[in-house]
Amino acid sequence: ASEAQVKLENGGEFTLVQSTDYPFDGTIRFTTKDVKVNAPVHLRLRVPGWSAGGSIKGTGADRGLTKEDAGTMDVQLSLDMKVRYTVANNMVEETVGQAAIERGPLVYCCESVDTHAADLDDVYLDLNAEFTPVEFEIQGRRMMALETEEYTIDRSEFDRNALYQPLK
Numbered sequence: 001a002s003e004a005q006v007k008l009e010n011g012g013e014f015t016l017v018q019s020t021d022y023p024f025d026g027t028i029r030f031t032t033k034d035v036k037v038n039a040p041v042h043l044r045l046r047v048p049g050w051s052a053g054g055s056i057k058g059t060g061a062d063r064g065l066t067k068e069d070a071g072t073m074d075v076q077l078s079l080d081m082k083v084r085y086t087v088a089n090n091m092v093e094e095t096v097g098q099a100a101i102e103r104g105p106l107v108y109c110c111e112s113v114d115t116h117a118a119d120l121d122d123v124y125l126d127l128n129a130e131f132t133p134v135e136f137e138i139q140g141r142r143m144m145a146l147e148t149e150e151y152t153i154d155r156s157e158f159d160r161n162a163l164y165q166p167l168k
Contacts, residue, residue: 012039023105024144026079053080083131117152124151
């Protein structure tokens with residue numbers, strides 16, 4: 001969320017207000033306040049490459065405008081925040097067979113405390129898994145985690161010295 005005092009070449013002067021919980025939520029609302037000089041405004045919004053869809057809703061799109069609407073702006077940009085898997089080019093040898101989990105502009109990580117597996121190498125996720133965004137706090141800061149089901153390899157009978165053995 002932010003505010004910016006704007007003075008345009010055409011004389012327009014106002015405060016642009018951006019209200020949002022981005023990057024945890026894809027809804028970003030733009031309004032104006034303290035309009036000193038009313039003039040036409042072109043608001044250009046960049047849709048990031050990670051967004052597979054979304055919508056833009058403006059003041060005039062939902063209802064007719066009246067004289068009382070002069071000098072106001074209310075635009076809402078809603079970006080699609082679906083969870084996605086991202087893979088690197090196979091020439092990046094260190095990441096072959098691995099995928100990143102992303103939601104919006106954020107890349108998520110999985111640490112050993114986040115799973116029941118003995119080793120992170122034993123964790124597998126379904127490509128069609130459902131993820132649930134869950135709010136939590138880290139050192140007093142609100143964050144958004146993703147929860148899903150995992151698969152793990154059973155290594156209870158694994159012999160690290162055996163040349164070959166059954167995979168469970």
